[in-house]
Amino acid sequence: MTATEPRAPGFEVDPSLYRHLADAQVNVEIDTGDMVLNLGPQHPATHGTLRLVVRLDGERVVASDVIIGYMHRGYEKLSEFRTYPQITTLINRIDWLSSFANEVPFVHAAEQLMGVEAPPRAQYIRTVLTELSRIATFLLFLGEMGLQVGAITPAFYGFRDREYVLNAIEAATGGRFHPNFNRIGGLKDDLPWGWAAETREAMRKILKSCDDFEDLVVANPIFQQRTRSIGIIPAELGASYGVSGSNLRASGVDWDLRRDGKPYLAYDAIDWKVWTHPDGDSFARYWVRLQETRESARMVLQLIDAMPSGPIMAKVPRIIKVPEGEAWVNTENPLGEMGYYVVSKGATGPFRVKIRTASLSNVSIAPWLLRGAYVPDVITILASLYFILGDIDK
Amino acid sequence: MSLAVDIGWGTTLGIKTLVVMGLIPVGALVLGYTFLLKMMSHMQSRLGPMDPGGFHGWYQLIGDGLKFIQKEDIIPAGADKRVFKLAPAIVVLSTFLMFVVLPGGPDFVVAKNLDVGVFYALAVSSLSVIGVLMAGWASSNKYALLGSLRAAAQLIAYELPLVLAVIGAVVQAGTMNLQGIVRFQADGAIFGWDGLGHPLILTQFVGFALFMVAAQAELSQPPFDMPVAESELVAGYMVEYTGFRFLFFFIGEFGTAFVYAGLAATLFLGGWSLPFVDADDNIMNFLGPGVLFAKIMLVAFLMFWARFTYPRLREDQLQALAWKWLIPIALVNILATGALKVAF
Numbered sequence: 001m002t003a004t005e006p007r008a009p010g011f012e013v014d015p016s017l018y019r020h021l022a023d024a025q026v027n028v029e030i031d032t033g034d035m036v037l038n039l040g041p042q043h044p045a046t047h048g049t050l051r052l053v054v055r056l057d058g059e060r061v062v063a064s065d066v067i068i069g070y071m072h073r074g075y076e077k078l079s080e081f082r083t084y085p086q087i088t089t090l091i092n093r094i095d096w097l098s099s100f101a102n103e104v105p106f107v108h109a110a111e112q113l114m115g116v117e118a119p120p121r122a123q124y125i126r127t128v129l130t131e132l133s134r135i136a137t138f139l140l141f142l143g144e145m146g147l148q149v150g151a152i153t154p155a156f157y158g159f160r161d162r163e164y165v166l167n168a169i170e171a172a173t174g175g176r177f178h179p180n181f182n183r184i185g186g187l188k189d190d191l192p193w194g195w196a197a198e199t200r201e202a203m204r205k206i207l208k209s210c211d212d213f214e215d216l217v218v219a220n221p222i223f224q225q226r227t228r229s230i231g232i233i234p235a236e237l238g239a240s241y242g243v244s245g246s247n248l249r250a251s252g253v254d255w256d257l258r259r260d261g262k263p264y265l266a267y268d269a270i271d272w273k274v275w276t277h278p279d280g281d282s283f284a285r286y287w288v289r290l291q292e293t294r295e296s297a298r299m300v301l302q303l304i305d306a307m308p309s310g311p312i313m314a315k316v317p318r319i320i321k322v323p324e325g326e327a328w329v330n331t332e333n334p335l336g337e338m339g340y341y342v343v344s345k346g347a348t349g350p351f352r353v354k355i356r357t358a359s360l361s362n363v364s365i366a367p368w369l370l371r372g373a374y375v376p377d378v379i380t381i382l383a384s385l386y387f388i389l390g391d392i393d394k
Numbered sequence: 395m396s397l398a399v400d401i402g403w404g405t406t407l408g409i410k411t412l413v414v415m416g417l418i419p420v421g422a423l424v425l426g427y428t429f430l431l432k433m434m435s436h437m438q439s440r441l442g443p444m445d446p447g448g449f450h451g452w453y454q455l456i457g458d459g460l461k462f463i464q465k466e467d468i469i470p471a472g473a474d475k476r477v478f479k480l481a482p483a484i485v486v487l488s489t490f491l492m493f494v495v496l497p498g499g500p501d502f503v504v505a506k507n508l509d510v511g512v513f514y515a516l517a518v519s520s521l522s523v524i525g526v527l528m529a530g531w532a533s534s535n536k537y538a539l540l541g542s543l544r545a546a547a548q549l550i551a552y553e554l555p556l557v558l559a560v561i562g563a564v565v566q567a568g569t570m571n572l573q574g575i576v577r578f579q580a581d582g583a584i585f586g587w588d589g590l591g592h593p594l595i596l597t598q599f600v601g602f603a604l605f606m607v608a609a610q611a612e613l614s615q616p617p618f619d620m621p622v623a624e625s626e627l628v629a630g631y632m633v634e635y636t637g638f639r640f641l642f643f644f645i646g647e648f649g650t651a652f653v654y655a656g657l658a659a660t661l662f663l664g665g666w667s668l669p670f671v672d673a674d675d676n677i678m679n680f681l682g683p684g685v686l687f688a689k690i691m692l693v694a695f696l697m698f699w700a701r702f703t704y705p706r707l708r709e710d711q712l713q714a715l716a717w718k719w720l721i722p723i724a725l726v727n728i729l730a731t732g733a734l735k736v737a738f
Binding site for chain 2: 037043059146147151376378
């Protein structure tokens with residue numbers, strides 16, 4: 001296998017040099033050559049179609065190539081041929097785990113250009129649903145990360161608890177994965193009767209399950225051994241790669257668009273906290289996401305209590321035409337910063353849409369992180385970066 | 395072992411072989427169904443298979459086995475065909491040989507009552523390393539190669555604590571004969587009180603803990619499942635195997651778990667003996683296997699509990715655990731056991 005493989009460029013050695021060395025000293029380390037290992041696009045650890053080509057020396061990564069694009073669906077281009085209300089259906093599918101959160105920045109951009117604002121009740125419901133999709137996304141991560149480092153059980157707990165959240169999202173929007181619930185100027189429907197009580201109950205379960213994850217995974221010495229000081233992202237380097245969201249907060253950067261960005265939704269009305277961790281390793285990323293899940297559950301409880309009454313749609317024309325202009329709206333999505341740059345020429349659809357997705361920037365640091373890591377750590381690092389392939393390839 | 399009728403050695407050998415060959419899949423099935431399918435499911439807040447066979451999915455694994463037999467036997471084009479075909483058989487052979495010395499009652503052992511029973515069982519258990527290495531090398535697959543090399547390093551490293559953990563029990567019992575060790579536990583007394591006998595787990599709890607950890611590693615079960623780490627190596631050395639060859643690996647894995655649980659039960663929990671029942675009573679010949687089975691299930695429960703709870707260690711951490719912790723502790727344990735044995 002390794003013997004028949006051609007040497008990687010830059011690693012060729014003149015054989016005569018070897019003979020000379022062998023004459024000079026007895027203890028010549030045998031040059032074993034590197035092995036090129038192809039991980040993916042169909043590999044259980046890359047959850048999706050990410051492909052990694054890693055050059056290994058033993059089990060240590062010498063160099064790695066992250067190859068993306070197997071799932072490219074061309075949403076930026078497709079958006080140019082859709083009307084504004086149709087586009088929310090597309091962008092639902094970018095980060096399919098937190099579809100609702102994807103819709104918010106785009107709808108905001110359109111609303112900003114049209115000069116309408118959703119009524120307060122709609123803002124609150126949007127905030128609740130965004131936080132619910134954040135919880136659903138993170139619960140999957142909390143379980144999945146356990147699975148990637150070898151523990152099967154947390155994954156099932158993650159899926160079980162995510163079900164409570166998905167049920168709540170389904171009850172409100174009618175869709176578990178792709179709600180398509182946002183309308184320009186508000187929402188499609190009001191919340192159904194009894195939803196608040198059920199969601200409150202679900203959030204209590206989530207808070208309890210966060211404690212379970214704390215005991216089962218975070219406190220586990222083997223989990224800590226596997227994740228602590230693995231894949232450290234230095235704060236400045238992370239920021240210069242464009243890493244955002246929980247990944248950057250885990251490196252100690254106290255930056256959250258919900259608090260630090262342009263005010264949006266109802267985040268200013270409630271009492272919440274941004275969690276950071278100074279270490280920047282895989283463990284820190286897990287820990288920060290666990291705390292954020294908890295924080296989101298608390299936020300949902302507060303939001304439900306403070307929910308104002310009133311209409312859920314602003315006055316908007318039946319056929320939506322967006323006046324000429326440009327808008328850039330970025331929000332704090334579960335995976336990090338997501339933004340839409342919308343250019344309108346006054347038609348029913350946008351002239352150009354540029355989508356900034358969090359995962360693309362988050363995995364761009366992977367080759368830097370993987371250098372020198374062991375094969376098992378490759379999986380830990382990728383899992384802790386937490387990306388969604390749809391969010392990378394768009 | 396004495397049979398009532400005198401039959402030729404060839405027939406006896408045949409019968410014994412059949413008994414052991416039957417025990418391996420039965421043990422594998424029992425453990426696989428009870429723990430892998432049902433216990434794991436209930437620990438993960440799900441039910442597991444419920445329909446096959448009508449009662450709590452008892453038929454599921456048998457059905458799976460039949461399915462594996464029908465599947466196409468695929469051998470990769472680049473594989474070393476003979477070695478590839480032989481590897482699963484060697485893994486099962488090691489399990490087969492380990493079963494031979496397990497005592498089931500006062501008058502019978504599964505196949506042969508060897509005077510060096512413990513030594514023999516642990517020696518043949520390392521045969522499986524060869525099978526695993528063969529599988530990984532012959533598959534001509536990089537994942538399989540990585541997996542098999544990890545397996546070899548791991549099995550060799552944990553062989554040592556496994557053997558050292560047992561030595562304490564052997565020193566106390568004064569024999570390597572498994573039947574003798576059971577007798578010692580059944581007839582023994584703790585500080586003069588012989589009500590319970592002397593199950594070695596009470597005095598050799600360190601040895602028992604070490605044995606369980608090392609056995610878990612020998613079985614490459616989580617937290618020591620680096621060789622088959624499904625999230626990175628897909629299935630390690632088994633990655634290219636399909637059909638009945640994969641079934642062989644599966645049976646080998648769970649059959650070996652059954653034997654290791656049996657060894658732990660025999661060495662530390664008193665094997666087939668029951669407290670308050672005279673070990674020479676003929677009734678133990680009938681109760682013995684049942685008692686041993688119950689103890690095996692108890693030990694296996696501990697093994698699988700750990701399996702479903704812990705994440706896996708990395709290869710270097712796993713080696714560090716063996717060399718820096720388990721082996722020194724085992725050596726101290728042996729020293730202490732020897733000193734106390736001389737003192738009392």
